[in-house]
Amino acid sequence: MLRIVQFFFLILVTVAVSAQETPLPDSEKYLEDQFYIGLTYNLLLNKPPSVTQQNLSYGLQTGFIKDIPLNAERNFAVGIGLGYAFNSYYSNILATETAEGITYSVIDEDFSYKRNKIETHLVEMPIEIRWRNSTATEHRFWRIYTGFKLGYIVGTRSKLVT
Template sequence: MKSLFFPFSLLFFLPCIVLAQTGQDSTRYDSEYLEDQFYVGLTYNLLLNKPEGITQRNLSYGLQGGFIKDIPLNARRNVALGIGIGYAVNSYYTNLGATETPNGITYAALADDIDLKRNKVETHLIEMPIAFRWRTSTARVYKFWRIYTGVKLGYVLGSRSKLVTESQKNSFTNSDVRDFQYGLTFNFGYNTFNIHAYYALNDFFNDNTSLDNGNSILAKPLRIGFIFYIL
């Protein structure tokens, strides 16, 4: 996954490159102009670095929403720092079966011949996005291009593993999901419609979580989708 980290690092510094080329502008700008925003997003969730034999099934999705405070960094106020607070729900559908036992949770690849309807891990998080924000907006231009890059910190309020077959339904709180999660973010788009990407920098599960065959579970989330900003 080092090959994925490098392009995300380039995206993180891209606004700095753009800013360096904009030069100085003698125009008078509105000193009160801000881009405080509510946001909502929808993503398709992937798990990278899955153990051999583990695959994704069904449509893994994520929903997010929150508010971002804009802190302008220049006189034109088109370069800013954004700090926010939000809430997210993410589901990951795979064939990774989790079983609760008196000795903890065990994991194994589900057999292909079972009457599986769905199997997932679901998380609920409080999130804090922090982003360097570059845009072409002014106090009087409401449709503009934007590039927002940064990090997102998340704390898992709750996580559940759920298995549903034709003959049974099993659901329990999964304490193996890592409480504190963080990763890189990249948002790019025009006006309300924007592309969103999140690449986790730490593993989805706690250290030493493994399959019943001893293989470590080092999966990392990658979420790609759309985010909408509302003034």
């Protein structure tokens, strides 16, 4: 019985030793993955003269961007991510659901209300081109990231408070 236990112990130790991975050098595992959080002020542009913006129209964004290095030095990369955005627009534009869909109209000046809000919920996909002069061990560096976000509206809501 003791020989059987020793045999299984020897096999387990051998399997554990053979399962060891060779560690990667620091330069091969260096990435600039990032979580992001953003706050914006939403401004309505090119609006008709009768449309007014009221209160604080704001937006919130959050997400994650994965760094994909394009060269051996890992200082030139592409960043691709996934995120969520919420935008609110306080104005005198009223969104009403009808049989034909959603119609937008300007609230009459004689109508008394406290606030009117249209909000949107988006799934975002940020895409960036990234350059930096950092290394895996040096964290004081310059970086230049430029890009854009693709967004898809997954939900909207209109709220009129009288």
